[in-house]
Amino acid sequence: SQKIEQNSEALNIQEGKTATLTCNYTNYSPAYLQWYRQDPGRGPVFLLLIRENEKEKRKERLKVTFDTTLKQSLFHITASQPADSATYLCALPNTGNQFYFGTGTSLTVIP
C-alpha cells in the first residue's frame, strides 16, 4: 500500500508570499497525482492533476511539480491571499479504483 506524508505542521505565511506545500509518498510512483483544497465543513475541491511525465503544471497562481525520483510533489501558491487559507490535500491512485489521500496541510495566510 501507499503511505503519503504532507507537512505535518500548519503553515502560516504573510499575504503576498509564496506558500509551498509538500507531499511525499513512500511506495510505487503513481501515473498521476492530484491536489485538493478543503475548507472547514466542506468536501474537498479538486484543483490540479499532474502526470508522471509532466514536471510542472500551472493554473493561475497555482503550480505543482512532480519528481518521481524523490517521490515528491510540491504545491505552490504564489502571491498568496487570505482567501487561500484552507487545508490542502494530495491524493494518489492505488492499483484499484480509489485514491489514497494525505492528511493535508493547513495553510493560513496572514493579512
Added chain:
Amino acid sequence: GAGVSQSPSNKVTEKGKDVELRCDPISGHTALYWYRQSLGQGLEFLIYFQGNSAPDKSGLPSDRFSAERTGGSVSTLTIQRTQQEDSAVYLCASSARTGDYGYTFGSGTRLTVV
C-alpha cells in the same frame, strides 16, 4: 444537479441504531465513491461504484456497513447497529470517468453516535 448533494448534513444517533446516508451525484457521472473523514485524519476509502459493474467494497470496515446505488444514480450508505467509532464525516464523490480525472465531492454528512 450542479453538484454532489448529500443528506442529511448532520445526523446524531444513539449507539445501536441504524442510519442511512444519501448521496445524489452529478447527473451523468458514472463513478461514485464513499469516503469517511475522522477528526484530524485523512480520507478513508469505503466503497466505489462504476456504472453497472459490481461495486468495490474493499474499504468497508465491517459487515455493519453496506451501500447501494439505484439506477446508476442515487446512492445510500447504511450503517447498522452504529458504534461510537463510526462518528465521522461521510463524504460522497462522483466523477465522469475513472482514472486521471478529479472527483467532485459533496459537503458530507457529519455523523455523531452518542
